Amino acid sequence: MAAHSLLIFSLVIYATAFSINLSHADPRTDYVMRMCGKVHVQNVSNYFKYYSNITDYMQDEIYRNKFAFKDVGEPPDRLYVLAQCMDDLTNEECAMCFTQISTLIPSCFPSTGGRVYFDGCFIRAENYSFYREVLGPEDTKRCSGIVNKRQEFSVAVDEVLSQMLLKAPSFRGFASMHETSNGISAYGMASCWKILDRDLCSNCLSEAVASALSCIPSTEARVLNAGCFLRYSDTSFANDSNGGDYSEEEVFSYVTYIMGVGLICVFAIGIGVCVGKLSYRRKIRLKQSKETEDLVLEERVQYMQFKYATLDTATQSFSDSNRLGRGGFGEVFKGTLPDGREIAIKRLYISRKFRVQEIRYEMDIIGRAQHKNLAWKHFQSSTVQEIIDKSMAIEDAEEIQRVVQIGLLCTQESPNLRPTMTEVVQMLRKEGVELPSPSKPPFTDELMELNYLGSFDRHHPSGLST
Structure with missing residues (x-):
């Protein structure tokens, strides 16, 4: 009986295993580029709310279809969002990619929107309907600094790009190809946004192929157009969706x-x-x-709970004059209760990530903890050594300060001021290179907000509210 059960069990595992692709899948959440608009919206608070509502809706759509678009609000601040994954990703991998990429668009606000490209997925937000756009002034390409000047590689790349241009428009806007010339291989992938028809997809990819060809002899290139994404490389990067051979x-x-x-x-x-x-x-x-x-x-x-009407009156209907600060997920307002007590109220933008219990945990942590080692405050006051654990034997404190300064350069608020990875490596290797002074990181407002709330809660134990 046991042997019979074992045989059945093994056959079931055998059949199941061969119905599944053995290759290791990858959601390809590698960051490629972000582009933000230059025009600002009129009401940024509403924009955050619109984006939250849209991404809540798109989460399920992306999982089912690996593609979603939606618009919410009133002009001129109506928000339009489109997101899509590459077809070689599974539904689960696509959901993972979307979860990560959707957190980057809000960093463009209060701009009207922008685009973010990962190797596995794409998202765009604007205050106008861009769904049928195939090309735009922000379109660009990324060519690798590594080159292969062999003629066979150029031939293989040219063949891959040509085949993808022919195939993708007729196959739901997606193609993944592999060509070899005298032992030299080239791999490619092309994807149009599914909202485009065949002709628009073909137009977008024609421009993308021309841009990619200008990158040769670079061993890798990515073309980032308004309506499509194209990539070639000398190494395989696509997930194997065929299996069975x-x-x-x-x-x-x-x-x-x-x-x-x-x-x-x-x-x-x-x-x-x-x-x-x-x-x-x-x-x-x-x-x-x-x-x-x-x-x-x-x-x-329990002591932190107030009626909304009380908070609305205490903050004068959340007026701008009572705003203390704004972070990535909410604003903090100063309020005065009828009995004269001053309180701080945090009003959240995005609700799905802050359920009631999570909000309570956040309030409890803020009320009890305040970290002393902040990377920007100590740098400004030339006290970087205070962030070093006292139990560690550090011989070169200047090297620690240099690493902290490089980290701050990489987290400056303006992306244009941040150094490239090549520049970072040079900064780390060459100690004699003088480093520029970093500007304020974008997360300092959030840190200041949390510190204020923690400090306020310790001095006014009945005053912290949400």
Whole structure:
């Protein structure tokens, strides 16, 4: 009976395994480029709310279709958003890519929008309908600094680009190709936004191919157009979506492997029963501990609850004169209660990431903790050494200060001021190179906001509200 069950179990695993692609998939969340608009919206608070509503809707659409677009609001601040993944990504990988790339567009606000390109997905936001655009003044290309001057490589790249231009418009706007010339290989991928028809896709890719050809003999190039994305490389980067082509040796090796796994699984069932019992008991204990922790937290934040009407009156309807600061997810206002107490109110932009319990945790942490080692405050006051752990034996404090300064250069508010990775490497290697003075990082407003809230809560224990 046990042998019969083992045989069935092994065959099921065998059949299941061969129905799945064995290659390691990759959501390709490597950052390529971000472009922000130069015109500002009239009401940035509404813009954040529109974007939150749109991305909430698009999350499910992207998972189902690997493509989504939506617009919300009233002109001139109506917001239009489009996002798409490359077709070689699975639905799960596409959702992962979208989750990361969608957090970068808000950094363009209060501009009317912008574009962000990853190797696996794309997103664009504007205050006008751009859905049928194929080319724009911000279109650009990225050519690798590494070159291959062999004629065979140029021939392979040219063939890949030509084949993709022919194939993609007729195959849902997507093509992934591989060509070899005398042993030299070239790989390519082209993707049009699915909202474009065949002719518009062909027009966009024609321009993209011309731009990519001008990058040769670079071993890699990316073309970033308003309506399409194109890439070629001397190494394979696409996910294998075909699968199923295995040699006899691979089949035999894999069957042997699966049978071994089956034997181990049968042996592990007995151990699993025992471990399961222990895990269940531990889960019960953790659940009881969590319930106790939530009860304590509930008691802590009871004093922080106010009616909205009270907060609206205390802040004079959240007037600009009472605004203390603004961070990535909300604004902080000063308010005065009828009994004269001063309070700080944080009004959140994006609701889906801040459920009630998470808000309470944030308030509890802010009220109890304040980190002393801030990378910008200490740099400004020439006290960088204070961020070094006292237990560490640091011989070269100047080197630490240099690394901190390079880090601040990489996190300046304006992307145009940030050094490239090549420049960063040169800064780290060449100690004699004089470093420029960094400007304020964009996260300092959020840090100042959190510090203010933490300080206010310690001095006014009944005044922190959300």
